[in-house]
Amino acid sequence: MAKAPDRRQDSTEAALSAIRDALDLQREAAAGHHTPSLPAVPADEPPVRSGRIASVRRATHETEVEVEVDLDGGGTGRIETGVGFLDHMLELLARHSRIDLTVRARGDLHVDYHHTTEDVGIALGQAVRRALGDMAGITRYADVLMPMDEALTRVALDISGRPFLVFKTVFHRDKIGSFDTELVREWFQAFAVHAAVTLHVETLDGANDHHIAESCFKGLARVLRAAVAIDPLAAGEIPSTKGRLGG
Numbered sequence: 001m002a003k004a005p006d007r008r009q010d011s012t013e014a015a016l017s018a019i020r021d022a023l024d025l026q027r028e029a030a031a032g033h034h035t036p037s038l039p040a041v042p043a044d045e046p047p048v049r050s051g052r053i054a055s056v057r058r059a060t061h062e063t064e065v066e067v068e069v070d071l072d073g074g075g076t077g078r079i080e081t082g083v084g085f086l087d088h089m090l091e092l093l094a095r096h097s098r099i100d101l102t103v104r105a106r107g108d109l110h111v112d113y114h115h116t117t118e119d120v121g122i123a124l125g126q127a128v129r130r131a132l133g134d135m136a137g138i139t140r141y142a143d144v145l146m147p148m149d150e151a152l153t154r155v156a157l158d159i160s161g162r163p164f165l166v167f168k169t170v171f172h173r174d175k176i177g178s179f180d181t182e183l184v185r186e187w188f189q190a191f192a193v194h195a196a197v198t199l200h201v202e203t204l205d206g207a208n209d210h211h212i213a214e215s216c217f218k219g220l221a222r223v224l225r226a227a228v229a230i231d232p233l234a235a236g237e238i239p240s241t242k243g244r245l246g247g
Contacts, residue, residue, distance in 0.1 A: 052228075054130035058123045062115040063107035067123040071131050071228050073100025081105040081120055083113050085179035086187070089217040090120075096221035099128075099228075117183045121190030128195045132228065135159060140239040142226035146219035151206030155219030157227050158198040161246020165192040169203040169216060176209050184213050188220075196246055 052071040058064070077094030079087045081103060094101035103124065107116030132138065143156035153169065167188055171181035192199040201219065206212040231239070238244055 052131045052133065054127045056123045056127040056130070058119055058126075060115075060119065062111075063105060063119040065103070065105045065107075065116075065119050065123040067104075067120070067127045068100075068102040069124070069127045069131050070100035071128070074098060076100045078102040081116055082107065082109050083116055083179065085176055085213075086113070086117055086120065086183075089187075089213065090124075092214065092217050093221045093224075096218050097224040099224065113179060113183060114186065118186050118190045121187040122194045125191040125194030125196075128191075128224075128228075132159065134238070135161075135245050136238055137230045137235040138239060139227050139229050139231045140245075142223040144219050144222045144226075146215045146222065148206075148211040148215035148218065149208065151203065151208065151211035151215045153201065153203045153206075153212070153215035153219050155202075155216070155223050156200040157220070157223040159195075159227050159245065160198045161196050161244075162198055163193040163196050164198045165189050166200045166202070169201060169212060171209045171212060172207070173209050176213060181209055181213070184216060188216070191220075 053069065055066070055068040057066050075095045075098040077091040077100075079090045079094070079101070081087055081090070082105060090101065090103055093099075101124075103120060105116055105120050107113075107119065109116060138159060140159050141157070143154070146153050146155060165188060167185050169184070171184070174181060188199065188201060199220070201216055203212050203215065206215065
């Protein structure tokens with residue numbers, strides 16, 4: 001009587017054969033192709049930058065101005081306008097807003113400082129406006145009381161897309177060094193209009209004109225720092241019931 005075939009042995013051999021074939025295929029693939037391992041992610045990976053950076057170049061028969069801003073910078077200022085007092089104010093603005101700011105300007109300083117001061121304000125305002133983009137997620141509003149020794153200035157800002165300036169600051173002299181004190185208002189006007197912001201500046205007290213001007217610029221720096229910051233509770237949202245800012 002013939003012995004019946006052992007089907008369990010046949011199935012086991014078939015399974016082993018399939019495994020051997022699969023291992024052969026893997027070895028062949030490994031010999032022809034090498035898949036590199038992914039690099040390890042550093043534990044101290046720096047935060048992702050939002051990219052809120054913009055630059056503006058403005059050239060007229062009176063001035064040439066180049067401005068670059070990084071709203072998410074560290075407060076580095078590289079300022080060369082040819083106007084010493086304006087350089088000082090813009091360095092303060094960069095430092096206390098924590099906006100990286102580069103300004104290079106050449107102007108008709110043989111005439112006076114007016115054109116250079118105003119055009120720097122225009123270009124900086126335009127650069128901030130561009131860097132803000134659609135303004136989604138920004139805090140939008142900010143205000144501060146800024147002391148500078150005996151001087152005290154209140155600054156309030158709304159990144160509204162609607163340009164408006166209220167400037168209630170009185171200087172006691174015509175000049176701070178060689179800089180005309182009336183040019184402080186001219187700079188703020190140029191900046192507010194071209195940044196498309198609503199800006200209120202009011203000096204409540206002060207005797208030293210340098211201190212008064214400094215409290216105005218430092219106050220602007222602090223409200224910019226707060227207002228351009230991204231609100232983590234409203235990231236991606238336009239901070240307006242209209243669904244847009246401006247217009």
